[in-house]
Amino acid sequence: MGNDTAGMGAARTSRPGYALLLAAGPMGKQRLMDAAAALPQLAAVPPAALLGTPGGASVVQLVDPADPQTVLTHLRTAAAHPGPVLIYLAGQLTLDHKQRLPHFALARTTPRTARYSALPWHWLAAELAGRPPGSTTVLADLVADETAWPRLSDGRLPVDTLASGLTLYGTIAPAPPKRRTAAPVYSRALAGLLRGAADGPEFALLHQQAAAEAGLGAGPGLLLGAPVEGYAAYEASRAYDVSRAYAAPGAYEASGAYEASRAPGAPGAYAPQDAHGTREPQKPQHPQQFRAPAVPAVPGDAAPPASPPPPPPAAPPGAATPAPDPHGAIFEAAHAGRHSEAASMAAAWEQEALRAAGPRSSEAIHWLEVRADLARLAGDPARACELWLSVADARLGNGEATGHPEVEGAVDRAHHQWQFVQEAARAHALAPMLIDLRGRVPGRRAGALEAVRRRVELLRTTAQAR
Structure with missing residues (x-):
């Protein structure tokens, strides 16, 4: 941490x-x-x-x-x-x-x-x-x-x-x-x-x-x-890397996911449980191989079922036929430090998903998740938190249960990224929505909501002391 x-x-x-x-x-x-x-x-x-x-x-x-x-x-x-x-x-x-x-x-x-x-x-x-x-x-x-x-x-x-x-x-x-x-x-x-x-x-x-x-x-x-x-x-206390999910089919579910050394910014902090190998992600042959990571259970619980993968994304804007799966190229750019390029590619695919299937579609939510992880890789935890909050809100708006692994995972990751936000004003701006979602989606680790409230109080106390 x-x-x-x-x-x-x-x-x-x-x-x-x-x-x-x-x-x-x-x-x-x-x-x-x-x-x-x-x-x-x-x-x-x-x-x-x-x-x-x-x-x-x-x-x-x-x-x-x-x-x-x-x-x-x-x-x-x-x-x-x-x-x-x-x-x-x-x-x-x-x-x-x-x-x-x-x-x-x-x-x-x-x-x-x-x-x-x-x-x-x-x-x-x-x-x-x-x-x-x-x-x-x-x-x-x-x-x-x-x-x-x-x-x-x-x-x-x-x-x-x-x-x-x-x-x-x-x-x-x-x-x-x-x-x-x-x-x-x-x-x-x-x-x-x-x-x-x-x-x-x-x-x-x-x-x-x-x-x-x-x-x-x-x-x-x-x-x-x-x-x-x-x-x-x-x-x-490990942080997950969504690009690991682009390995061979079932690799994510078999290994589990989250790497503390990949976490940006500060500490520590609240983090959902995952575990994975250290090999570099392989480009999949088909987009269907991507699964949005689910939050694994705490020790002693059964592993939560993975949700069905979203259908293949539509062709990007201007393309007449479906293009090859873009995930490998996007995360290759991100890991090479070309964060703006990676974000632009993901945004283009998200816009096409919005146009073709709507804002609450599984395709659009999938690209929100990709953009959230790209923000994490770019060292922008505030933006990553904001996007994961949007993912959770969209899933709840679609009627997914508060205990659904995908909903819990989105809130956990928003919470995890929020704890790395160093600018007090940004952290305070994100806190109300996080507190609201934490109240509805407490997650599998006791004290998560109280941890958010406590940090808000610490930020306030620190600001008053200066």
Whole structure:
């Protein structure tokens, strides 16, 4: 999850990097993790290896700061750095008493004073939001206290909310038994892997390896980032690529679909579950082979039935006979970076479908879906969200049930793309329709509607704070 489209963490560059290593927790009996124990091992990693920057890196350590404003100042310094940036946090996640928003606990934090004495998590996202995609990585080794863990574990606080706007990897564990303190086992495993990384950190891979080495695949904890075996819930944090559906007949249904490294922009974020192979899509022999992707079931559910494929598109404007299937050429242009060309071709086919079959026809809806995925590939999540909302609205207008896989899939993908919209005005403009559709189409993951409302509130709070 995150805005690192290459899945590599901080981008490799000759520029010096900047690492902010923060270990904190409440003093006394409220402390749940020995967070500072991880810093010596991370600090022993050569700065250039820590960020993959041959030009070196500045490393700043903060141990048990008491004032959230002090931490904010350091975050702003990191956010202003022109090179790759790494933010590492070890400690406790808590919720403030009034708004129930996630906070990173500091030395003076108590359950009643978290709103004033802890670092609001949305400050972290807000300060890093303006940095170039792929230039920033956040690593988190967290224990959730009694205010946060129940909501994380039952979905009232979707863990994806923490990754909104961030390239985030890490782990969240429940509090240890009373009179015991958790050890930062994930951080220790990660530090060992970083010391042995030959070509600079590939955090998506290192995260998965660290989680496995630390034995985090079978416990009750949650992972932030790439999935590992035993964390079935995190199979849902992958993003699908509709062009994969243009492979051989039935390939999509057999494999399932969604690739986090293809997701644009930020994080994290709410994403429907899919899985697929990594081979390049093959051009089909017939247009009938395309199927609009359906949202697969969560683990334990039966896979939803795929809807019948739409009939072959009509000939494009000006053509006397049906042309060869256009999907291969369209997505070839998109993957080559010729996004305007790809969008123009898809728009021409959509207009022909509108003229021949009408705006609510399966052909027209199909081309809306193609245009939505092209917008995603072009790095325009706002436009992708808008188009997926139109797909959902059209399907519901055709009488499809709110629980139909195609309807759920359209709303899930609109929600997923909306979380990558960085411009507050665009996100706010899209939110009412998304909230309306989420209310009617809650999807298969608990807390999706609340996640939208929470992000709207976070956007409002951030705007008021500036």
